Amino acid sequence: MRIECPICGSRDRREFYYQGAAVALDRPAxxxxxxxxxxxxxxxxxxAGETRDLWHHxxxxxxxxxxxxxxxxxxxxxxxxxxxxxxxxx
Amino acid sequence: xxxxxxxxLREGLTxxxxxxxxxxxAEPKAEYDAIIIGGGGHxxxxxxxxxxxxxxxxxxxxxxxxxxxGNVGRNTTIVRANYMQPGNSEFYSHSLKLWEGMxxxxxYNAMHSQRGIINLCHSDGQRDAFARRGNMMIAQGDDAELLxxxxxxxxxxxxxxxxxxxxxxxxxxxRRGGTARHDAVAWGYARGASDRGVDIIQQxxxxxxxxxxxxxxxxxxxxxxxxxKKVGIVVAGRSGQVAAMAGMRLPIESHILQAFVTEGIKPVxxxxxxxxxxxxYISQSDKGGLVFGGDxxxxxxxxxxxxxxxxxxxxxxxxxxxxxxxxxxxxxxxxGIMDMTPDGSPIxxxxxxxxxxxxxxxxxxxxxxxxxxxxxFAHLMGTxxxxxxxxxxxxxxxRTGRGIMDEEATGSQHNLH
Numbered sequence: 001m002r003i004e005c006p007i008c009g010s011r012d013r014r015e016f017y018y019q020g021a022a023v024a025l026d027r028p029a030x031x032x033x034x035x036x037x038x039x040x041x042x043x044x045x046x047x048a049g050e051t052r053d054l055w056h057h058x059x060x061x062x063x064x065x066x067x068x069x070x071x072x073x074x075x076x077x078x079x080x081x082x083x084x085x086x087x088x089x090x
Numbered sequence: 091x092x093x094x095x096x097x098x099l100r101e102g103l104t105x106x107x108x109x110x111x112x113x114x115x116a117e118p119k120a121e122y123d124a125i126i127i128g129g130g131g132h133x134x135x136x137x138x139x140x141x142x143x144x145x146x147x148x149x150x151x152x153x154x155x156x157x158x159x160g161n162v163g164r165n166t167t168i169v170r171a172n173y174m175q176p177g178n179s180e181f182y183s184h185s186l187k188l189w190e191g192m193x194x195x196x197x198y199n200a201m202h203s204q205r206g207i208i209n210l211c212h213s214d215g216q217r218d219a220f221a222r223r224g225n226m227m228i229a230q231g232d233d234a235e236l237l238x239x240x241x242x243x244x245x246x247x248x249x250x251x252x253x254x255x256x257x258x259x260x261x262x263x264x265r266r267g268g269t270a271r272h273d274a275v276a277w278g279y280a281r282g283a284s285d286r287g288v289d290i291i292q293q294x295x296x297x298x299x300x301x302x303x304x305x306x307x308x309x310x311x312x313x314x315x316x317x318x319k320k321v322g323i324v325v326a327g328r329s330g331q332v333a334a335m336a337g338m339r340l341p342i343e344s345h346i347l348q349a350f351v352t353e354g355i356k357p358v359x360x361x362x363x364x365x366x367x368x369x370x371y372i373s374q375s376d377k378g379g380l381v382f383g384g385d386x387x388x389x390x391x392x393x394x395x396x397x398x399x400x401x402x403x404x405x406x407x408x409x410x411x412x413x414x415x416x417x418x419x420x421x422x423x424x425x426g427i428m429d430m431t432p433d434g435s436p437i438x439x440x441x442x443x444x445x446x447x448x449x450x451x452x453x454x455x456x457x458x459x460x461x462x463x464x465x466x467f468a469h470l471m472g473t474x475x476x477x478x479x480x481x482x483x484x485x486x487x488x489r490t491g492r493g494i495m496d497e498e499a500t501g502s503q504h505n506l507h
Contacts, residue, residue: 043340066164
């Protein structure tokens, strides 16, 4: 598996550390309540197919990336800087 | 049809013409008292114990593929009870006791081999941790022996004892641990359940769960609708998809765990050996293949196959520990899909829907739990009450924070186990 880092280009999967579902970009407010926090911390869509997750390019530029990929085929469809995705959400 | 030594002899002398299929390949009926979704090891053992212990025989096991084709046929076949956390400890202890009586109970040869498991340690600190773990296993009523370096050498003379990075200090021996023929476990439970009247229905994928006013009514399948008063979801590897049919989201991420087997060679490894520092473990099958594996690939996946970096890591760890295996050729590798929970422990519980139960989240430890999980899940489905050894496997422990069972003490958070 190779991941196309927007800064460094196509790199081996070994340079990246998997940080989990991209739900982390959507952190609830501190007072959002137990259900919202349980959902954020524990519950997952866990799709068989297209998913979005966060990867850290720890062996490269250090960027946090949002990777859109397929959990069944391991194909990587899109890689964006997490800062750009987060910026577009606000 | 009962198996016995005499029967094997007679069939051998008469051309093996008297053997019959081990279970009925049933057609779905319109209604059952209970439906088990998932014909893996856990689903089949659940059906068996529902019939045997709770008298529920008007039940069906629905399998989308074929019996034994999922994770029960894709693991590294290790059976053990060397857990430490309250909740896990009593559950795996109970499960190991069931293993010890299973072949007689099922009248089926599962090739259960209590050849002993040796976990290796490489520092004073790790040895202290093993001494503690061993004491807790003994306190639970199971067996553990702390071996020093020479004690390990007696059993495993082929290890690289003076490895520069990981010299061997000793090991924890769990004599009652071992392996079993995984397919035979599935077949044995299928046969036991089928003999008691359970319908085992293959090629029957559940596509929906019918719920009315908070009560489960049955399921929709690729072979039509089937009504049932109780439904149990036992589909580790696909738990999220099936639970979503009941409107649930689970505290589970699916990850890939790879395993490998070499060509058959003469007997050389008599035990199950684990090298925790390198994330490597190995045993030798009765056919002679070295069966080994390592850690998760560590990204969400349903691919049933992993990537090269973890293969390389596993091979390197194996060569570090026991250079003698270097010339054995790897025959195959594959991946199993693991239901990973945040704390690394499983779930056996009711759901918010009346009559709907779930058994999932076995992480990378489901095989040894096959008898215990079925026994406890059948108890829950049959009586409505939690079975004591599995009473802590609650679905709500993540939400409430109460009763987290973090065996590895890495934190109750996804991607840490």
